[in-house]
Amino acid sequence: MPTFLLGNRIEREPNLLFDKSDSSAVHPQVYWGLRTYGPYDKGISSVRLGIISPQSRMDQVKKLIDELNKGTPIMPGGMPKFFGSNLDVVVEMPVNSTEVSSYEDKCWAFVKSSDPSEVDVVLVYIPKTSRYFSNTPYYRSKAILASEGYSSQMITDSTFLNLKWSYLNLASAIYAKAGGIPWVLESEMKNVDILLGISISNLVSEKYRAGVSARYVGYVNVFDSYGKWMFFEGTAKSYEEGKIFEQLKELLSKAFQKFEAEKRFRPKNVVIHYYKRWGKEETDSVIKILDELLGDFNVGFISIDDSHPFRVYDTNVADGSFPRGHYAYLGENAILMSTTGFTTIAAKRMGTPKLLHVVSRMQHPSKFIEMEDLALQILSLTKLDWATATPLVREPVTLLFSREIAYLTAVVSEQEWKSIIRPEVNAILSRRPWFI
């Protein structure tokens, strides 16, 4: 017996804003927006770079920086045009070998001889390794530098193999990690004051941990109503299993306090994205905590994942894909949404779209955000990954950023995590997406 699903679509691709004091600087495409208007935040004229690289690659890295400054056929005008800034190398530190221990030694030497207030981003040339191995130059360098307050950007051989298309993504990530805001949404998301991409109970690396019992950390990325990433907060220390309430309380208290200080208003409409299914204990805990922290509030618990067997096609579309921004209702509070199907904003697509399963698990005390607004919210958030100018990004930035940190927490030691979260480092890193 055939089953019929109702569907819907988002009519217009959300616009992005590329100038904080010129509301006419809008464009739906990241690449063309940056090329026409430059970045949203035009206050950074120079990004100070440190370089850690094998000596044999040092010239190649410097040439790359030079080209980023001067521009390329894909990025005419280079960093100055696209991001209103120049890259200036302030420290160079050659590595003797590509062994993990060499990178660790050099990173420690770097942090001991430098000051994080004088270096915006450290560019590290590393050998290509799988992200599923923990003891690699990538993770060890990232962890050591972050634990001392440095944002880092890794480059590998594959960066150079695909250099033509690497420039802009690299430039955008460097600019964001230096504290710049490349772009935000043009319009506010409906009925949202604060958006949280939360992750709790992440196992800390066993290899780098003393003791026997499993330890967990939690963290949250905070976004404003324009989808602008504001800051990152993590639990100050690791927890034992089952301490969800404490983790959540610590995270949410920090997040709301900081949000209020920055925005000068107390948020009322809170939306929380989670890449796992919300459990009752988790939702109950959050509501209890928000009762204490905010008093008058609405909260929406949204889970977004792609672990489902569904595929949807559209025979009316030339390539048969389910177009971007189209979605099918699986129920009153659940949709399957396409973010990488046919669209006018991109020419090239890759395969059958892997749909996002979006579930509004609960809205408390009553429904304050419709499923259609939620769909638009999630589509909008796919456009805010500052690490790429690619027009088609499948996941919303709330999930992407959480996932990036999850990879890191799995490989950093408890001590390193504590260092990253300690106040003097947090003051620098919490406002820079150092983990992307």
Add this chain to the structure above:
Amino acid sequence: MSSLRVMEEKIRSIIDKDIQSSFGLEIERREDPLGNSIFLFFLTRNKIESRAVDALIDWTNSWIDIILNQRKFSRFVDKEVTSALLGFYALKSVGRLRIEVDTDKLVGLISEFVTDDSFFDNFTYTTLILFSLVKQRSKIPMFNRLFEGIRRNLHKEALFNDVKNLIFASLLLEAINAQDDLKRLVRACFEKVEKNAVRFDDRVYYAWVLWYNRRIMEERDLPKIINFTKDALENTARIFGTEELDESVIEMYGYDTEPEKFPKMLLGTTLDLLISFNASRIMLPVPNIVYIEQKLSSLGWTEAWRELDKALEGFEDGRMSDCCNNLRMGLIIVWIKVCEKLEGKPIPTQVGKTVDIGRLNKCLETHGLPEDTIGMVSRTWSYVSDRAHIEKRGGQAPSELEVRYGIQLAFATIEHLLRLV
């Protein structure tokens, strides 16, 4: 130059279309009120009239009422207040403001948005608000403090990073008559031009600052400013034209779905500069017109420049005898003033009567000017005077060719006279 004329028309048309496209779309207007005010500022400054401009003026009047009087803000209060104030300034400047705004209440309103030494913690908005309220500054207690905040930022690199701030800052400095700061700012722009440190897309903004402030620059810098402005405007045509693209860009990032969309600030600035630059096009063949303007200004002989300026305007409008009359007036004022300066005493004149030319000739002779040069000055005076009095020509206006020659003669003569003092 004809290509710049074409470009001026093209940009006017883009702006008209942009304004018309939002007719009746209240939401869009609300989303970009600052863009609308920026358009309005540049359009009214150049006395441009059209249906679209009328609609924009109507909208701005109601916007001012909604924001400044009724205080109906959304979360975009920074853009809303700034845009309403700039609109207020623009309409007031051209006598099209139909809304009463109480200054005391206005001061109360803006006071609410002061954080440390700025409005909304934003340099651009602070500059624009102060510029818009410069005439009311004596009634705004925090004006000077906020202006000092602007001054402190004038020489920071971040100012040059967001080029639209150069325009607003120079407008503010000029409006407040902060000549030293303005000179420093203009000089800093010029140095960047000299070092070729100005990005392609930013050139028109630098050109705007240099062109409008050319009078405060050294005489030797002027040819460079003129050439830079001309090149910047000609190159800007590429921004508004069709760009040749690497095909792979489209494959990777898709077609630009909004190729006709341009920053409103860029459109407004370019149009403003084009109008001013194009209007001066008959000056350009006269090598030292900028010298004359600057010299008259420094001597305080502004009435002479006013006549010359009107002469050029008359020529532009096809009013040939008016042009000659203004040339004649400009020349005689300069001639008298030069003689007074050389002799150190006033030249006797009678209201309603032409000054004694023989007396002026004598003065020049006394101060060593060769006879044939004096003859040229005299004959130039006669040439433009004859063409100013059409009643003596049977009501026949002089031809464009004759007047063009008269302009060249008069300006060359005035330059020569000015170099005597």
